[in-house]
Amino acid sequence: MRHIISILIENESGALSRVSGLFSARAYNIESLTVAPTEDSSLSRMTIVSIGSDEVIEQITKQLNKLIDVVKVVDLSEAAHIERELMLVKVRATGKDREEMKRVADIFRGRIIDVTESTYVVELTGNTAKLDAFLDAIDRSLILETVRTGVCGIGRGDRILRV
Amino acid sequence: MQLTGAEIVIRCLQEEKVEHVFGYPGGSVLFIYDELFKQDQVSHILVRHEQAAVHAADAYSRSSNKIGVCLVTSGPGVTNAVTGIATAHMDSSPLVIITGQVPTAYIGQDAFQEADTVGITRPCVKHNFLVKDVKDLAVTLKRAFYLASTGRPGPVLVDIPKDITNQKCDFVYPKTVAMRSYNPVVKGHSGQIKKAVQLLLDAKRPMIYTGGGVILSDAADKLTALTRRLDYPITQTLMGLGGYPGTDRQFLGMLGMHGTYEANMAMQHCDVLLAIGARFDDRVIGNPAHFNQVPRKIIHIDIDPSSISKRVKVDVPVVGNVPDVLDEFLKQLDAAEARPDTKALAAWWKQIDEWRGKNCLKYKQGKDLIMPQFVIEKLYEVTGGDAIITSDVGQHQMWAAQYYRFDKPRRWISSGGLGTMGFGLPAAMGARFANPKATVACVTGEGSIQMNIQELSTCKQFRLPIKIVCLNNGYLGMVRQWQEMFHGNRYSESYVDALPDFVRLAEAYGHIGMRIDKPGDVEGALKDAFIKHKNDLVFLDFRTDPKANVFPMVAAGKGLSEMILAEDL
Numbered sequence: 001m002r003h004i005i006s007i008l009i010e011n012e013s014g015a016l017s018r019v020s021g022l023f024s025a026r027a028y029n030i031e032s033l034t035v036a037p038t039e040d041s042s043l044s045r046m047t048i049v050s051i052g053s054d055e056v057i058e059q060i061t062k063q064l065n066k067l068i069d070v071v072k073v074v075d076l077s078e079a080a081h082i083e084r085e086l087m088l089v090k091v092r093a094t095g096k097d098r099e100e101m102k103r104v105a106d107i108f109r110g111r112i113i114d115v116t117e118s119t120y121v122v123e124l125t126g127n128t129a130k131l132d133a134f135l136d137a138i139d140r141s142l143i144l145e146t147v148r149t150g151v152c153g154i155g156r157g158d159r160i161l162r163v
Numbered sequence: 164m165q166l167t168g169a170e171i172v173i174r175c176l177q178e179e180k181v182e183h184v185f186g187y188p189g190g191s192v193l194f195i196y197d198e199l200f201k202q203d204q205v206s207h208i209l210v211r212h213e214q215a216a217v218h219a220a221d222a223y224s225r226s227s228n229k230i231g232v233c234l235v236t237s238g239p240g241v242t243n244a245v246t247g248i249a250t251a252h253m254d255s256s257p258l259v260i261i262t263g264q265v266p267t268a269y270i271g272q273d274a275f276q277e278a279d280t281v282g283i284t285r286p287c288v289k290h291n292f293l294v295k296d297v298k299d300l301a302v303t304l305k306r307a308f309y310l311a312s313t314g315r316p317g318p319v320l321v322d323i324p325k326d327i328t329n330q331k332c333d334f335v336y337p338k339t340v341a342m343r344s345y346n347p348v349v350k351g352h353s354g355q356i357k358k359a360v361q362l363l364l365d366a367k368r369p370m371i372y373t374g375g376g377v378i379l380s381d382a383a384d385k386l387t388a389l390t391r392r393l394d395y396p397i398t399q400t401l402m403g404l405g406g407y408p409g410t411d412r413q414f415l416g417m418l419g420m421h422g423t424y425e426a427n428m429a430m431q432h433c434d435v436l437l438a439i440g441a442r443f444d445d446r447v448i449g450n451p452a453h454f455n456q457v458p459r460k461i462i463h464i465d466i467d468p469s470s471i472s473k474r475v476k477v478d479v480p481v482v483g484n485v486p487d488v489l490d491e492f493l494k495q496l497d498a499a500e501a502r503p504d505t506k507a508l509a510a511w512w513k514q515i516d517e518w519r520g521k522n523c524l525k526y527k528q529g530k531d532l533i534m535p536q537f538v539i540e541k542l543y544e545v546t547g548g549d550a551i552i553t554s555d556v557g558q559h560q561m562w563a564a565q566y567y568r569f570d571k572p573r574r575w576i577s578s579g580g581l582g583t584m585g586f587g588l589p590a591a592m593g594a595r596f597a598n599p600k601a602t603v604a605c606v607t608g609e610g611s612i613q614m615n616i617q618e619l620s621t622c623k624q625f626r627l628p629i630k631i632v633c634l635n636n637g638y639l640g641m642v643r644q645w646q647e648m649f650h651g652n653r654y655s656e657s658y659v660d661a662l663p664d665f666v667r668l669a670e671a672y673g674h675i676g677m678r679i680d681k682p683g684d685v686e687g688a689l690k691d692a693f694i695k696h697k698n699d700l701v702f703l704d705f706r707t708d709p710k711a712n713v714f715p716m717v718a719a720g721k722g723l724s725e726m727i728l729a730e731d732l
Contacts, residue, residue, distance in 0.1 A: 009344075010344055013293075014281060014285075014293075017282070017285065018285060021285055021286055025286050055472070055476075058472065059469065059473060062468050062469035062471075063469050065468070065469075066467065066468075066469050068289070068290040068310060068342070068344060068345050069290075069344055070344055071343055071344040163343060
């Protein structure tokens with residue numbers, strides 16, 4: 001099962017390597033990991049997407065809680081939540097492809113944020129499936145570069161992760 | 164008043180009432196060593212290798228429940244210490260390791276004796292710090308002592324660049340520590356304990372299984388009270404020995420790969436298992452799938468939530484400090500109306516006594532070759548069962564655990580989790596510093612002892628009257644045993660050729676050496692060593708049967724009840 005684990009962690013040097021080191025040392029899987037400081041600059045919020053059985057995810061949560069720098073851990077996928085990922089795709093946009101690319105980007109509510117004679121950079125936000133669908137919808141041979149942030153997530157409604 | 168970083172380090176150690184620091188000087192820690200020189204409250208024990216400093220501090224802690232402290236220099240000082248740190252981490256020993264680092268401006272420049280200490284040690288410490296500002300030094304050290312000793316204990320490392328030790332700032336030692344990210348649980352959940360007590364009282368075939376957590380939390384008295392009160396059988400892991408009197412009727416001996424027949428069978432066939440401060444590791448329950456074939460309810464008390472349901476699914480988890488939880492258990496037992504099912508319990512004990520009747524630890528001592536088990540039994544007799552025994556790793560370790568019956572906690576000091584050869588001798592030094600009047604013996608083999616033999620020099624310098632009981636069979640015995648059983652008798656690299664003359668080696672270091680070849684001389688030699696040469700270090704080189712193997716044995720990956728017994732061969 002795919003799980004989205006959200007972590008509040010002390011914003012100190014080395015905190016990220018404690019988390020990533022834990023995953024590699026215990027052979028846990030990381031699909032994606034994002035991290036940035038929160039509104040309180042002493043805290044960072046990290047979102048990790050991992051795939052594992054319930055037992056493995058339970059261990060991951062416990063092991064993360066055991067790290068001294070970790071303040072809070074929550075498995076977002078246990079309840080209603082929103083997840084988003086940002087993708088920038090640089091595509092070849094010449095001739096008839098130029099118009100088609102613009103159209104597909106519009107359908108996916110993407111924005112073209114860089115234009116040259118021969119390329120576009122498309123900015124797209126959404127859940128992982130939507131970004132994958134966009135890549136499937138365009139001609140693969142036109143993709144020059146993709147960069148994705150990985151998933152960040154937040155609980156819906158009253159579900160709040162804070163100190 | 165302004166103090167230098169080095170002065171602050173020493174003041175912090177004094178504030179923490181640290182008596183001994185085990186260490187080895189070097190470039191990055193020279194300012195700290197200079198301050199050590201100027202005072203006499205904290206004594207420094209100069210070892211001969213940094214690994215030994217950590218093992219000694221570790222055993223100092225294990226044999227006393229004080230925090231062990233080490234001080235080593237940057238680069239190779241740290242990398243040499245890593246085996247010791249990993250050993251302490253696996254066995255949850257509370258240590259504070261202070262390491263020198265190259266000056267701040269040199270970090271990352273591949274400077275002389277530079278190593279990424281925080282990076283190298285990250286996976287084998289409870290936590291580590293790099294001090295970047297002298298103003299953070301005191302609070303960091305305070306946190307290190309707090310983290311090491313609270314919750315599930317463990318080693319905490321503080322890396323201090325050399326320039327920090329020479330910069331000045333005001334010194335205030337914080338009285339308390341508050342960390343929003345670290346709040347270990349102490350008391351267990353009383354609702355969970357209620358469920359656990361009910362389950363325990365309903366048991367037909369109950370079993371108590373305890374580990375190092377009981378020793379670390381000083382819960383032996385409460386465990387003994389609970390076990391006696393219930394009249395349930397109890398077994399212990401290698402790390403748990405001494406948590407309940409080893410000579411008592413209710414004690415079934417150690418369990419696991421080399422556990423007794425009765426302990427392993429009772430563990431496998433019980434219907435309610437109370438696990439306390441233990442972690443169901445592979446050397447203890449063997450194959451978890453096989454273990455799970457028998458349905459049983461498991462209650463697990465542990466301070467570390469991540470130890471619960473890690474290898475075996477637990478029915479009633481209780482997270483908390485073992486003595487606090489056991490207190491609540493005893494209270495709730497008083498309040499409970501139910502009583503243990505005496506009829507079922509009698510039948511269970513009858514079954515256990517039948518298993519016990521196998522006498523799985525029997526061996527035959529002939530006239531010619533010394534049996535290693537016999538040496539441990541005589542060691543037990545000569546020391547009145549009251550010595551602190553440290554061990555290295557291998558066959559001798561298992562024999563010591565099987566045949567020396569530990570009635571009290573903190574008497575058995577052994578590297579359980581990491582299985583570190585070379586642990587025994589420095590551990591004996593640390594134990595002796597913590598217990599200056601105690602009889603301390605290191606049970607070892609000719610392989611292990613050579614992994615830190617340079618410490619004979621430290622022992623001479625500090626006049627440590629340790630007795631080294633070397634079971635010398637000329638082989639890396641446990642390796643040979645596995646090769647004999649699983650690798651067609653191909654003794655690949657397990658024969659130790661060109662052994663030194665240990666008697667003359669001991670003498671070269673200024674100690675007493677004895678070689679014992681005949682069974683009839685074992686007891687006399689031990690008496691000479693422990694009584695006549697009470698105040699000297701004696702190296703007893705026992706030439707033992709090279710073919711002796713450790714039984715019972717659960718082969719790796721096998722089930723706990725699939726034991727190989729000596730009688731089967």
